[in-house]
Amino acid sequence: MSRRLASRLGLVAPSPTMAVAAEADKLKRAGTPVLDFSIGEPDLPSPDAVKAAGVRAIEQDFTHYTASPGILELRKAIADSYGKRFGLELKPTEVMVGPGAKGVLFATMMALVSPGDDVVIVAPYWVSFPEQVKLAGGNPVIAETRADDAFTIRAAAIEAVLTPATKVVILNAPSNPTGGLLPKDEAAKIAQLCVERDLWLVSDETYEAFVYDPADAVSMLSWRAQLGERLIITSAFSKTWAMTGWRAGYAIASEAVVKALVTVQSHDGSQASSITQKAALAAITDAADAPQAMLEEYRVRRQLVLDLLAEVPGAQCLPPKGAFYAFPDVRGILARRGFKDSVELCAALLREQAVALVPGEAFGAPGYVRISYATSRETIREGMTRFAKFAAGS
Ligand code: PLP
Numbered sequence: 001m002s003r004r005l006a007s008r009l010g011l012v013a014p015s016p017t018m019a020v021a022a023e024a025d026k027l028k029r030a031g032t033p034v035l036d037f038s039i040g041e042p043d044l045p046s047p048d049a050v051k052a053a054g055v056r057a058i059e060q061d062f063t064h065y066t067a068s069p070g071i072l073e074l075r076k077a078i079a080d081s082y083g084k085r086f087g088l089e090l091k092p093t094e095v096m097v098g099p100g101a102k103g104v105l106f107a108t109m110m111a112l113v114s115p116g117d118d119v120v121i122v123a124p125y126w127v128s129f130p131e132q133v134k135l136a137g138g139n140p141v142i143a144e145t146r147a148d149d150a151f152t153i154r155a156a157a158i159e160a161v162l163t164p165a166t167k168v169v170i171l172n173a174p175s176n177p178t179g180g181l182l183p184k185d186e187a188a189k190i191a192q193l194c195v196e197r198d199l200w201l202v203s204d205e206t207y208e209a210f211v212y213d214p215a216d217a218v219s220m221l222s223w224r225a226q227l228g229e230r231l232i233i234t235s236a237f238s239k240t241w242a243m244t245g246w247r248a249g250y251a252i253a254s255e256a257v258v259k260a261l262v263t264v265q266s267h268d269g270s271q272a273s274s275i276t277q278k279a280a281l282a283a284i285t286d287a288a289d290a291p292q293a294m295l296e297e298y299r300v301r302r303q304l305v306l307d308l309l310a311e312v313p314g315a316q317c318l319p320p321k322g323a324f325y326a327f328p329d330v331r332g333i334l335a336r337r338g339f340k341d342s343v344e345l346c347a348a349l350l351r352e353q354a355v356a357l358v359p360g361e362a363f364g365a366p367g368y369v370r371i372s373y374a375t376s377r378e379t380i381r382e383g384m385t386r387f388a389k390f391a392a393g394s
Pocket of ligand 1: 100101103126172175204206235236238249
């Protein structure tokens, strides 16, 4: 019995969003044009300055290993840009760059979580949070948000699930999949809670550039003085600058925590690609306005999706406050069409109408589906029209 996969693989499942995308891909390769809303992948191109910097890095032979935490210019640019925005003194040594937010979060879980630790995750959650916690040997403990509260993250929901074994709280606002936010007063209460209980607070702010009402925008960095070493911010170039394929994310934390993350990363992905790091630097220095232009495009698409979803019988959708996902309640469609759950619904929708959505089960929210509207307006129009036909059973 020696040649067996590690027992930890019994605890985790492959990324369900990637699985839907793979299924859609299979259909596409077989010649069926699929309208794909499954993956959180901006269809907008990376900004020209980013592309040019990548090409330049290759031409200038900047194609070798870099220091594991990232090149100093990039760490400094990240520290300076956050420092300016939040009125903080941030040092480059308080920043680690890694291969995407996913890689940085994985290093964070490996650095913070010991076997048996409880880690609070807010549901509906991004698919990789619980799986990464389990891979690190921890137990995901779920704090719920509610549709009738606009999926708002509340301190009380987190406090209600704390145990003596709780070590980490993970927040994600704007949330993937709900677009839910963290109001300032709740953020203050959560910071206070983490100080009182001496917990790590990991705030994944991957979608922070995409908040539809600027008055709602908040970063846990505003509570850095209070939280001190307990705070780890993670974010990425992936969505903010439409750079998903480049693989660049980062953490902002105390020097001691950054050192711990680098220890993990130095034995895992080593670093983000050297070429990508130059491109990421150009994103900050030469394409600072690009995210705002993308937000305006997402705002138009969001309205389009909401208008068209209003025509889908049995679907009910709140306007997402951030990110680029619609997350409708589809229990009415399950009832109308006699599906057992959203997994069955999504499989049938792909089969019958070649429209790919992700079932809510993947995010800990049965009865919902996730629709990424980081795709073209034409795709949204056609896809949602087909969804309406499907829901009506016609
Ligand atoms: N965090 C959240 C909430 C996400 O939705 C994603 C990607 O979908 C990530 C992290 C990972 O981003 P990256 O592509 O930079 O690894």
